[in-house]
Amino acid sequence: MNYYAGIDLGGTKTYCVIIDEKGNILSREKIKIGTDRKIEPVLDIVCECYKAAIAGANLTENDIFAVGMAVPSAVNTEKQILLNAPNLGWKNIKIGEIMSNKLNKPVFVDNDVNLGTFGEYTFGKAQKYKNVYGIFVGTGVGGGYIHDGKLVRGAGFTAGEIGHMIVKQGGTMCNCGNQGCLEAIAGKVGIIKHIERKIEEKGKTTKLDEISPNWRNSVGASALHKAIKSKDKLTIKAVERSAEAIGVACSNIINTIGIDAIILGGGIIEELGDIYLPIIRLTIQECSMANGGSNFPIIISELADDAVALGAAWQAVEIYSQK
Numbered sequence: 001m002n003y004y005a006g007i008d009l010g011g012t013k014t015y016c017v018i019i020d021e022k023g024n025i026l027s028r029e030k031i032k033i034g035t036d037r038k039i040e041p042v043l044d045i046v047c048e049c050y051k052a053a054i055a056g057a058n059l060t061e062n063d064i065f066a067v068g069m070a071v072p073s074a075v076n077t078e079k080q081i082l083l084n085a086p087n088l089g090w091k092n093i094k095i096g097e098i099m100s101n102k103l104n105k106p107v108f109v110d111n112d113v114n115l116g117t118f119g120e121y122t123f124g125k126a127q128k129y130k131n132v133y134g135i136f137v138g139t140g141v142g143g144g145y146i147h148d149g150k151l152v153r154g155a156g157f158t159a160g161e162i163g164h165m166i167v168k169q170g171g172t173m174c175n176c177g178n179q180g181c182l183e184a185i186a187g188k189v190g191i192i193k194h195i196e197r198k199i200e201e202k203g204k205t206t207k208l209d210e211i212s213p214n215w216r217n218s219v220g221a222s223a224l225h226k227a228i229k230s231k232d233k234l235t236i237k238a239v240e241r242s243a244e245a246i247g248v249a250c251s252n253i254i255n256t257i258g259i260d261a262i263i264l265g266g267g268i269i270e271e272l273g274d275i276y277l278p279i280i281r282l283t284i285q286e287c288s289m290a291n292g293g294s295n296f297p298i299i300i301s302e303l304a305d306d307a308v309a310l311g312a313a314w315q316a317v318e319i320y321s322q323k
C-alpha cells in the first residue's frame, strides 16, 4: 500500500493529512504559523506538521509516496511557481522545487481553493456532475472550476479567482487593488468594512463591541452568528449584503459558463447558512437568465477543514500513482 500526504498552508496555520491510496484519511495534524512570515521559518513549520501527521498515522517518511500541497496563491502548476500570496507576502517562489528538496519526495503544489473544490468534488455529493464551480467564503472569497471532471486553471493560472470578480463598479476597495470585487463585499473583510462604514457615517452601534471586542481586526463567523442572534442590525445587514453578492456571483457563473452545480463552503457558509442560503437561492433565481437558476443544484461542502488537504493529497495520487 502506498500512502500520500496532503498539506494545506493557510495564512495563519498549516494542516496536514495522511491518506491511503483509496483516499481514507489516516491522520490529521494542525500547527499555527507564528507572526514571522519569512519563507524558511514557515516552511520549517510545514515540515514539522508533515512529520507529526506521518507519526500520527504510525508510518515513517519512507511510507509516503508523494505529497500534494495547497497554498493561498495562484500557482503556475506547470513550472510549480507560487505567483503571489498576499496573506504571506510571498511572490514568485519555486515552491515545488523547494518542498521537494526539503521532503525528498515528489511534491505537487496548487492553489488552495482549487484543491478544496477538487476534494469536495472527488469525495462529496458533487461527484455525479461533470461541470461544477466551488465558492468558499471565509476571510476572503476563493473559487475553483471543474470542467468535464477536471480542474481548470486557465492560461494565466487564475481560473477560479471568483473573489476578484467585480460585482460593484466603483465599490469598496479590495486588497488586490481593484474596487468592488466580490471579496471586498462578501468576505469577512468586506463584512467588517461595511459595519465600520455604517458606524462612521451614521453613528450607529454594534453588539460586536461586546461579543468580540477585537472585531475590527478579525472576527470569527461564530461571533457574527451571535450578533445576528442578538438582532444586531448592522451585522444582519452586512451579512445579507454578503449573501446577495455571492448570489449575484453564482448567477454570473451560471449565465456565463453554464455549469451543472455550485459547491459552497468556508467558515461563513458553515456557520451562517441559515440566513445566508435562502438569500443566495433567491438571488440566483432572480438574476439567472432563461430560467437557468430555478432549482439550481447548490451543494454544501461536507469535508470542512479536510477539504483542501484531502484534495491536495488526492491530486498527488492522481499525478504520481501512474508514474
Ligand SMILES: [Zn+2]
Residues within 6 Å of the ligand: 163, 164, 174, 175, 176, 177, 178, 181, 183, 184
Ligand atoms: Zn480584488
